[in-house]
Amino acid sequence: MKLTFYGGAKAVTGANYLLESGSTKILIDCGMPQGGSESQEIHDFLYDPHTIDGVCITHGHIDHTGRLPQLVKKGFSGKIFSTPPTKKIAELLLFDSEHVLREHAKKEGKPTLYDKSDVIKTLGLWETMYYGKEFTIGDFTVKLINAGHVLGSSSILIKAEGKTIVFSGDLGNALMPFLKRTEYPGNVDYALIESTYGDRLHEDVEKRKDLLENAIEEVSARGGVLMIPSFALERTQEMMFEINELVEHKRIPNIPIFIDSPLAIRLTEIFKEYMNDSVYFSEAAVKLVKEGDKIFDFHGLHITLRSNDSKKIRGVPPPKVIIAGSGMSQGGRILFHEKEYLPEEKNAILFIGYQAEGTLGRAIAEGARTVKIRDEEISVRCEVRSISGYSAHADQAQLMKWAGSLQGSIKKLFVVQGEEAAANTLAVKIRDELAIDTKVPSSGESMVL
Known part of the structure; x- marks a missing residue:
């Protein structure tokens, strides 16, 4: 060979x-x-x-x-x-x-x-x-x-x-x-x-869940916006699964959480097709589904499939969480939210996945104070966080x-x-x-x- x-x-x-x-x-x-x-x-x-x-x-x-x-x-x-x-x-x-x-x-x-x-x-x-x-x-x-x-x-x-x-x-x-x-x-x-x-090495599962909970709670307490650039495949569904658990156990405040990625929304429908199948899903997850738990849904979740619905997010007063693609901030709707919210200190951006060299996400994660988004110079004054365990x-x-x-x-x-x-x-x-x-x-x- x-x-x-x-x-x-x-x-x-x-x-x-x-x-x-x-x-x-x-x-x-x-x-x-x-x-x-x-x-x-x-x-x-x-x-x-x-x-x-x-x-x-x-x-x-x-x-x-x-x-x-x-x-x-x-x-x-x-x-x-x-x-x-x-x-x-x-x-x-x-x-x-x-x-x-x-x-x-x-x-x-x-x-x-x-x-x-x-x-x-x-x-x-x-x-x-x-x-x-x-x-x-x-x-x-x-x-x-x-x-x-x-x-x-x-x-x-x-x-x-x-x-x-x-x-x-x-x-x-x-x-x-x-x-x-x-x-x-x-x-x-x-x-x-x-x-x-x-x-x-990644953080352990409870530590990463605590870090997510803390990010939502702290940004919410100061009346800010938490942006989470997320890959449409797997990462967004993982976020939905874990936020569902945090909401059900009343571990985070009752604030609007937006999934603002048409691709992630459509991919989630594929996940739902297989979530009863133990070939792909863990026995624990299949058990939850059979018990009636909507593992990719929770109170406060807003799905914004259409462009017009996405634009309306800006009019929703903070605190709020926005999960959008792309995961490395190279395109997609996250760029519109970053232009709007990166310059304000009360807001935060949370990276939950690998940021490749040369990407906007990598630049922000490494501490760039100014970035270019759609040919416009944007100041980065918001808090920058990351959780490696969600890889x-x-x-x-x-x-x-x-x-x-x-x-x-x-x-x-x-x-x-x-x-x-x-x-x-x-x-x-x-x-x-x-x-x-x-x-x-x-x-x-x-x-x-």
Whole structure:
């Protein structure tokens, strides 16, 4: 087998791996680079899309799926495989991405990367598979197992030439309140492990809940607005789940809480489709649902799907909480709220997820006192807070546990999908503490397995 790292090497986003055996070529993920220098220019593929026999998708996030329509546009005509929830999620995210790319191309006076017809063709090539069911793509035998990252996320086990390799995809945070935990792959010869939080630990679940409660209470007490930039997929649903618990136990004041993200609202409907299914949701969450708990709803929640409803939020007197996309403040309705509320000291912005280099969210989180939003200089005088425990990614300890499960059989472990410092830190720790041979590959590097 031959493995080439076309994306996701020494970078958090843009996952794209080519695996070859005999005459068969498959891709694992085909993601869009996001944030900073990673996303400044999307180049042509460094392989011929016509020659690819199939694509396996770990989950629906755009940094794992965003270039699929471009792949199809350039000649790919094979099958795309994922779990059923991943396909439903990817459909929403890809159409949303097409709109964002089109608007950006129009502004820059450049051709679009792909259009709606390419998204439609992509979805027509997509087949769904359940966890644990083996299927073949040419010389490869493939199986999806639960990665625990977001609804329907997978690690991908692939066998060929008497060898087994696992692609971790993004691994889930064990503190996730409603999804099933990560499944370990068992004996493998080779593995790729993500490293987004390869050099950090998360707060524990009660501490992060306390931090959320404190943020809402303190901003409310001073009559301010709490802005929470949130990823539409998983993070917003996690916020809704935990705020539901805080409201039910009367741990926070009775103030308006707005979900101001059309994409997050539509994605939440997909979550609701599966919340009775113990394949994807934890037994505790399924039990709550069966007992009548509306886990994604609570008193004081306001869903603002339409643009006109979003604009009316400004007229609602504080205190109030606004949860809106995008999670890194790179676009979406959060920008309108940031322009309005960043300059006032009584307000606060709470970051609950990873902020990539080069993003507006990263700048604010690192203490920038002035930022540019839609070509306008905005002062940042509000309080800036963050909670790392809400990440959907495994932290260093959880990644070490996953890597430790491979001891005894693994020949080499490739550390990917993390900033270089995080990847190197994790690689050294695994090598020193678990005696596993590790490598942090470079973009474009190939390995014969």
